[in-house]
Structures are given as structure tokens and as C-alpha cells.
Amino acid sequence: xxxxxxxxKHLITATGQRVTLRCSPRSGDLSVYWYQQSLDQGxxxxxxxxxxxxxxxxxxxxxxxxxxxxxxxxELNLSSLELGDSALYFCASSxxxxxxxxxxxxxxxxxx
Amino acid sequence: xxxxxxxxxxxxxxxxxxxxxxxxxxxxxxxxxxWYVQYPNRGLQFLLKYITGDNLVxxxxxxxxxxxxxxxxxxxxxPSALVSDSALYFCAVRxxxxxxxxxxxxxxxxxxx
Numbered sequence: 001x002x003x004x005x006x007x008x009k010h011l012i013t014a015t016g017q018r019v020t021l022r023c024s025p026r027s028g029d030l031s032v033y034w035y036q037q038s039l040d041q042g043x044x045x046x047x048x049x050x051x052x053x054x055x056x057x058x059x060x061x062x063x064x065x066x067x068x069x070x071x072x073x074x075e076l077n078l079s080s081l082e083l084g085d086s087a088l089y090f091c092a093s094s095x096x097x098x099x100x101x102x103x104x105x106x107x108x109x110x111x112x
Numbered sequence: 113x114x115x116x117x118x119x120x121x122x123x124x125x126x127x128x129x130x131x132x133x134x135x136x137x138x139x140x141x142x143x144x145x146x147w148y149v150q151y152p153n154r155g156l157q158f159l160l161k162y163i164t165g166d167n168l169v170x171x172x173x174x175x176x177x178x179x180x181x182x183x184x185x186x187x188x189x190x191p192s193a194l195v196s197d198s199a200l201y202f203c204a205v206r207x208x209x210x211x212x213x214x215x216x217x218x219x220x221x222x223x224x225x
Contacts, residue, residue, distance in 0.1 A: 043215040045214065048212070056212045092156075100161050101156075
């Protein structure tokens with residue numbers, strides 16, 4: 001158990017809908033990262049937050065947004081969902097900028 | 113721009129034999145290098161990292177990795193493979209002072225009994 005929790009574990013929704021994925025980092029970790037893993041794209045970095053502020057951005061679509069709250073949990077919002085958004089979404093946390101990341105179990109999103 | 117390459121999609125090895133999973137990287141300045149493992153339907157697990165110091169880094173489950181600056185490589189090794197080592201392995205790199213960690217495409221390790 002990495003100490004990172006993600007909810008929900010599975011999510012099935014229809015195209016055009018909006019969903020929110022939630023992540024709680026390990027106790028004491030200030031950095032939260034979001035990744036998308038699909039079969040054909042591998043592990044894609046989406047966005048990183050550090051103590052509530054956006055720190056780095058990757059290949060995140062404009063339909064996606066994220067935030068980190070004062071209690072350090074983070075949410076990833078996906079809107080106007082398309083079939084191609086079906087993937088595993090991972091959250092990770094780390095204690096410092098240089099440190100290793102600890103990954104949650106992921107949320108499997110299926111868009112039908 | 114930083115990048116990382118894992119040239120092999122899959123590595124096959126017999127149980128008890130040594131294994132190597134290759135990784136090369138490109139980054140400005142000194143790199144932070146990481147290896148992670150992913151078992152089916154699980155999140156990635158941290159194995160080991162290189163920040164500075166000794167070029168041979170030891171990690172979890174008997175794995176080690178060798179940093180080679182001249183060849184910009186960070187190959188993962190284990191002296192004696194176990195069937196339970198079969199999984200997907202990711203190499204990752206981050207530039208010194210940078211914030212973004214880039215992951216390789218992953219190498220699937222298959223250890224045959």
C-alpha cells in the first residue's frame with residue numbers, strides 16, 4: 001500500500017459527460033501528479049501541483065482541469081468526454097521535487 | 113527537452129538467470145533517474161533512484177541499476193530472476209531543478225520457470 005488513495009476505482013460514463021476523479025496524497029506529501037495510462041499512449045504526464053499551486057503541465061487537454069485543495073487532496077475534472085478518454089488515471093505524490101513518486105491504485109474510466 | 117527511451121518492448125529470461133532492462137535518457141544537466149514496476153491492475157511502485165554519488169544503485173526486491181553518464185544510460189539489473197519479477201518496468205528521468213518527470217514507454221519482463 002503506497003498510502004495514496006484514489007476514488008472511485010471504476011467509472012463508466014457516456015460521451016459528453018463530465019466526471020471528477022479524487023486523490024489523497026500520502027501524509028506529508030506536498031506534490032501531487034496526475035497521469036493517464038492507455039494501451040497505445042503509455043504513461044502520459046498530465047499535471048503537477050505543489051502545495052496548492054500548479055507546478056508543471058504536460059499533455060493535458062483543455063477539456064481537463066485539476067486543482068489541489070488546502071488539505072492537499074486533488075481532483076481531476078474531465079469534461080465533454082470522448083471514447084478516447086477511456087484509460088487508467090493515476091495520481092502520485094512525493095514529498096519533494098526531487099523525490100520518487102508514490103502512485104495510487106488508479107481510476108479506470110470507461111467512456112461508452 | 114528531456115526524454116527517455118526503453119528500446120525493448122519485452123525482455124524474456126529464464127528463472128535464475130540474470131536480467132537487464134535497458135534505459136537511455138536525454139536531459140540538460142544532471143539527471144534524476146528512477147525505475148518503477150507495475151504489476152497487473154496496480155499502480156506503479158518505486159524500485160530505485162539515482163540522484164548523485166555511486167553509479168551502482170541498489171533498490172527493492174534485489175534490483176540494482178547502473179548509471180553511466182558517458183552513455184546516458186541507466187539499465188536495471190538483477191543477478192537472478194524470479195517468476196514473480198514478471199511485470200511492466202518503467203524508467204523515468206527528471207532534469208536537475210526541473211519539475212516534470214518523463215516516463216519511458218515501459219518494458220514488459222517475462223520470466224519463465
